[in-house]
Amino acid sequence: MANKHIIRTLMVEIPSVPGSLGKLTTVIGLAGGDIGEVETIQVGPNYTTRNITVQVEHEKQLSELLEAVHQLEGGFRIHTVSDEVLRSHEGGKIQMKSKMPIESLADLRRVYTPGVADVCRVIEEEPEKAGIYTSIGNTVAIVTDGTAILGLGDIGPVAGMPVMEGKSALFDQLAGINGVPILLNTKDPDQIVQTVKSISLGFSGILLEDIASPHCFEVEERLKRELDIPVMHDDQHGTAVVTLSAVISACKSAGVDLRKARVGQIGLGAAGLAICRMMMAYGVKNVIGTDKSQIAMTRLENYGGCSVDSIEKLMECSDIVIATTGIPGLIKKEWVRQGQVILALSNPKPEIEPEEALQAGAVYAADGRSVNNVLGFPGIFRGVLNAGFNEITHSMLVAAAEAIAACTKPGDLVPHPLDSNVHKMVAKAVENVDSLSDKEVKHPKICIQRKVPLKSFA
Ligand SMILES: NC(=O)c1ccc[n+]([C@@H]2O[C@H](COP(=O)([O-])OP(=O)(O)OC[C@H]3O[C@@H](n4cnc5c(N)ncnc54)[C@H](O)[C@@H]3O)[C@@H](O)[C@H]2O)c1
Ligand SMILES: O=C(O)C[C@H](O)C(=O)O
Ligand SMILES: [Mg+2]
Numbered sequence: 001m002a003n004k005h006i007i008r009t010l011m012v013e014i015p016s017v018p019g020s021l022g023k024l025t026t027v028i029g030l031a032g033g034d035i036g037e038v039e040t041i042q043v044g045p046n047y048t049t050r051n052i053t054v055q056v057e058h059e060k061q062l063s064e065l066l067e068a069v070h071q072l073e074g075g076f077r078i079h080t081v082s083d084e085v086l087r088s089h090e091g092g093k094i095q096m097k098s099k100m101p102i103e104s105l106a107d108l109r110r111v112y113t114p115g116v117a118d119v120c121r122v123i124e125e126e127p128e129k130a131g132i133y134t135s136i137g138n139t140v141a142i143v144t145d146g147t148a149i150l151g152l153g154d155i156g157p158v159a160g161m162p163v164m165e166g167k168s169a170l171f172d173q174l175a176g177i178n179g180v181p182i183l184l185n186t187k188d189p190d191q192i193v194q195t196v197k198s199i200s201l202g203f204s205g206i207l208l209e210d211i212a213s214p215h216c217f218e219v220e221e222r223l224k225r226e227l228d229i230p231v232m233h234d235d236q237h238g239t240a241v242v243t244l245s246a247v248i249s250a251c252k253s254a255g256v257d258l259r260k261a262r263v264g265q266i267g268l269g270a271a272g273l274a275i276c277r278m279m280m281a282y283g284v285k286n287v288i289g290t291d292k293s294q295i296a297m298t299r300l301e302n303y304g305g306c307s308v309d310s311i312e313k314l315m316e317c318s319d320i321v322i323a324t325t326g327i328p329g330l331i332k333k334e335w336v337r338q339g340q341v342i343l344a345l346s347n348p349k350p351e352i353e354p355e356e357a358l359q360a361g362a363v364y365a366a367d368g369r370s371v372n373n374v375l376g377f378p379g380i381f382r383g384v385l386n387a388g389f390n391e392i393t394h395s396m397l398v399a400a401a402e403a404i405a406a407c408t409k410p411g412d413l414v415p416h417p418l419d420s421n422v423h424k425m426v427a428k429a430v431e432n433v434d435s436l437s438d439k440e441v442k443h444p445k446i447c448i449q450r451k452v453p454l455k456s457f458a
Contacts, residue, residue, distance in 0.1 A: 005055075005057070005348060005349065006055065006056045006057070006058065006059065006061075006062055007036070007053065007054070007055050007083070007084060007085050008053070008054055008056075008062060008081050008082065008083060008084070009051050009052065009053045009054075009080075009081070009082045009083075009084045010051070010052050010053075010054060010066075010069070010078055010080075010081055011041065011049060011050070011051050011078070011079040011080045011081075011082075012024065012049070012050055012052060012069065012076060012077065012078050012079065013047045013048075013049050013075070013076065013077040013078075013079060014047060014048050014049070014050060014076060015046070015047060015048075015074050015075045015076065016043070016044065016045060016046055016047055016048050017074070020048075020074065020076070021038075021048075021050070023072060023074070023076075024052075024069065024072065024076060025052075027065075027068045027069055027072055028052070028054055028065060028068075028069070030068070031056075031061065031064050031065035031068045032056060032057065032061050032064075032065065033054040033055065033056050033061070033062075033065045034054065034055040034056075035052060035053070035054055036053035036054065036055060037051070037052075037053045038050055038051070038052050038053075039051040039052075046075075047075070049079070053084065066078065066081065089162060092161075092165055093162070093165040093166065093168070093169050094165050094168045094169055094172070094181075098111075119133050135178060136201075136202055136203065136204055137204050137385065138176070138177055138178055138204065138385060139177070139178040139179075139180060139202065139203050139204060140171065140177055140178070140179050140180070140203055140204065140205040140206065140207055140381055140385075141179075141180055141182045141196070141199065141200070141202075141203045141205070141206050141207065142164045142167050142168055142171075142179045142180065142181045142182065142207045142209050143182045143184065143192075143196055143206060143207065143208050143209065143211075144157050144160050144163075144164055144181075144182070144183060144184065144208070144209045144210045144211060145157060145184045145186065145187050145192060145211050146158070146159065146160040146183070146184075146210070147187055147210070147211055147212035147215075148210045148211060148212035148213070148216075148235065148269070148270065148326075149163055149210045150163060150210065150326075150346075150347040150348055151325075151326025151327070151328070151346045151347055151348065151349070152326075152348075153326065154187075154212065157183035157184055157185065158183060160183070160210055161181060161183060163209070163210060164181035164183070164209060165181060167179055167181075167207065167209060167234070167377070168180065168181055170374055170377075170378055171377075171378055171381070174374075174378035174379070174418075174420065174423045175378035175379060175381060175382040175423055175427065176382070177378065177381055177382060177385065179207070180203070182196075182199065187215065189215045189218045189219050189222070192211075192215075192219050193219055193222045193223055193226070196219075196223055196227075197223070197226060197227060200227055200229060203229065204229055204230075204385055205229055205230045205231070205232075205381050205384065205385065206223060206227065206229065206230070206231040206232070207232055207233075207234055207377060207381065208220055208223070208231065208232065208233040208234065208235075209233075209234050209235065210235060211233065211235070211270070212269070212270065213269040213270045213273070213296070214295070214296075214299070216233055216235070216236065216270045217270075217273075219233075220232075220233040220236065224391065228390045229390055230381070230384045230385075230389060230390060230391055230392045231391075231392070232377070232380065232381075232392045233270065233274075234373050234376075234377050235270040235271050235274075235373070236270045236271065236273070236274035237274055237278075237376075237392070237397055238373030238376040238377040238380070239270075239271040239274060239275065239324070239345070239373045239376075240271070240274040240275045240277070240278035240397065240401075241278070241373070241375075241376040241380070241397050241400045241401045241404070242371055242372060242373055242375045242376050242401070242404060242414065243275045243278070243322055243343060243345070243371060244275075244278050244279065244282060244398070244401040245375070245400075245401040245402070245403075245404035245405040245408070245414065246343060246366065246371045246405075246413040246414050247261075247263070247279075247320055247322075247341070247343075248401065248402065248405040249405050249408045249412065249413050249414070250320070250341045250363075250364045250413055252405070252410075253364075253410060253411055254363065256319070258282070258283075258284060259282070259283040259284055259285060260285065260286075261284065261286070261319040261320055262286045262288070262317060262318050262319045262320070263276075263279050263284050263286065263287045263288070263318060263319070263320045263322065264288050264289070264290075264308075264314040264315065264317070264318025264320065264321045264322070265279075265287065265288070265289040265290075265300075265305075265314075265322050265323075265324075266289075266290055266291075266311055266314060266321065266322070266323040266324070266325055266330070266331070266351065267291055267323055267324040267325035267326070267327075267346075268289045268290070268291040268293075268296040268297060268299065268300050268307075269291070269296065269324065269325075269326075271324035271345065272289065272291070272296075272322070272324045272325075273289075273296070273299060273300060273303070275322055275324065276289050276300055276303065276305045277303055277305075278397065278398075278401075280303070280304055280305060281394060281398075282398065287305045287306070288305065288306045288307065288308055288314055288317070288318065289305055289306070289307050289308075289314075290307060290308050290309065290310065290311055290313075290314045291307075291325075297309075311330070311331065311335065312335055315331070315335040315336070315337065315340070316335075316337070318340065319339075319340065319341065320340070320341040320343070321340055321341065321342050321343070322343045322345065323342075323343070323344045323345060323346065323350070323351040323352075324345050324346055325346060325351060326346050327346065327351060328346065328349035328350065328351065329349075329351065329352070330351040330352075331344060331351040331352035331357070332352075333352065333356050333357070333359070333360040334360075336352070336357055336360035336361050336362050337361060338361040339361065339362075339363050340357075340361070340362050340363065341362065341363060341364045341365075342354075342357040342362045342364070342365045342366075343365075343366050343367075343371050343413075344357070344365070344366075344367050344368070345366075345367065345368040345371055345372075346367075346368055347368040347369070347372075348368075350367035350368060352365075353367070354366055354367050364413055366413050366414070370413065370414055370417075371413060371414055372417065374417045375404050375414060375415070375417055375422060375426075376400055376401075376404070376426065378423050378426075379400060379403070379422070379423040379424070379425070379426025379427040379429075379430065380392060380396065380397070380400050380426060380427075380430050382423065382426075382427035382430075383396065383400075383426065383427040383428065383429065383430025383431040383433075384396070384430060384431075386427060386431050387430070387431040387435070389435050391435070392430075393433065393435060395433045395434075396430045396433045396435075399429040399430055399432070399433050400426045400429055400430055402429065403422075403425040403426045403428070403429035403430075404422060404425075404426060406425065407419065407421060407422045407425055
């Protein structure tokens with residue numbers, strides 16, 4: 001599907017004559033609309049009313065599509081055009097609910113005062129019992145300062161709340177974890193660290209989300225050092241996990257040794273640097289990166305990677321290209337080489353549409369909707385919470401990536417994000433890691449920047 005980000009639901013009255021629905025869908029398709037769900041609302045002798053969800057690229061295309069439906073002869077009528085995405089967000093996506101019914105005074109006295117005081121005393125005497133008698137053991141804070149919300153940039157924490165609520169909904173549905181959004185009204189690393197530390201008592205893990213580079217690096221490192229609960233910056237490590245798993249699967253399908261492949265990373269911010277570090281630690285010998293910021297490239301070199309000064313050069317010599325710049329359409333199709341793997345992971349719009357990359361010769365192509373950290377973070381946190389680990393180590397991240405790859409069907413890059421088995425397998429893999437087994441990972445410094453034929457994936 002091309003770059004179709006406008007989703008609308010059309011409620012249409014359709015003549016109850018055979019072939020009418022076909023006429024309507026043809027007109028929608030010819031106007032460039034992708035049809036999603038079709039729901040029958042009411043069937044009558046003369047008319048049938050249906051809700052038809054369509055996706056289009058831009059507002060102009062939507063107006064043209066609506067006009068084309070208006071022009072249809074035979075009694076077609078559009079009742080309403082609604083924005084389902086906005087509507088579904090009304091009132092927010094999450095809520096806090098009581099697990100206990102409070103219907104009688106006895107209930108009230110048990111749930112609340114005076115009964116609750118006994119539980120407080122138990123925890124005061126043996127603080128670890130908070131893990132039994134409160135929800136803390138199953139609760140993770142989803143913390144943002146709003147500085148890198150998807151690829152939308154520094155739009156502030158409140159505007160980023162729909163993303164945080166989305167992560168919370170996914171935590172609940174995919175891993176049974178309470179994810180509590182925490183919106184920080186500061187971008188100052190010291191204040192972020194101090195605030196998260198101050199509120200950390202109520203949580204068993206911290207998921208940092210959409211915090212921009214470079215301050216995300218300092219914030220995560222300090223919190224990992226200073227807190228004794230697991231801390232993970234999703235955009236760094238969640239993304240690196242799912243990217244590694246996609247690349248493992250691509251190499252497996254192509255019969256290529258990933259460790260000998262040339263991996264090129266465009267954009268060396270939170271996601272990009274972590275992807276490079278993950279690849280190098282996994283044993284990929286040739287990792288190169290590029291960024292518009294020289295500081296970001298130097299940072300990669302300090303970790304043992306190599307930098308090139310242009311995207312064209314990087315694409316000339318990479319078997320696998322990964323992009324996390326937040327800039328839609330950044331990769332020109334002329335730069336794609338025959339047989340390349342292209343993962344353009346920026347959300348909400350990729351650096352190149354997968355269809356375009358495939359048409360230009362890529363052997364595998366995906367965007368950030370499918371290669372998405374939703375495949376990683378729920379299971380990773382489920383695993384560490386189940387095992388009672390107080391940190392998330394490199395071995396756990398690799399175990400998660402390999403578990404996702406093991407759940408991927410041959411020929412696919414990643415599994416379905418809603419396949420509950422994937423999240424169970426990730427949790428199990430993380431849980432089974434020997435938490436003391438991590439050693440310091442050394443990154444090899446080997447670099448090939450010349451133009452080389454891409455035989456491996458062709
Ligand atoms: N698919 C996923 O699961 C996933 C996960 C995390 C992030 N992302 C996406 O990746 C993008 C970046 O996120 P981030 O958290 O790393 O942000 P970030 O701000 O930390 O990093 C972006 C980097 O791209 C660089 N950049 C920007 N324009 C560039 C250009 N024209 N050429 C070269 N480099 C350029 C910036 O200098 C920066 O270093 C976002 O769009 C986000 O949605 C996707
Ligand atoms: O939120 C997502 O869809 C993935 C990722 O965390 C991102 O920032 O793009
Ligand atoms: Mg994110």
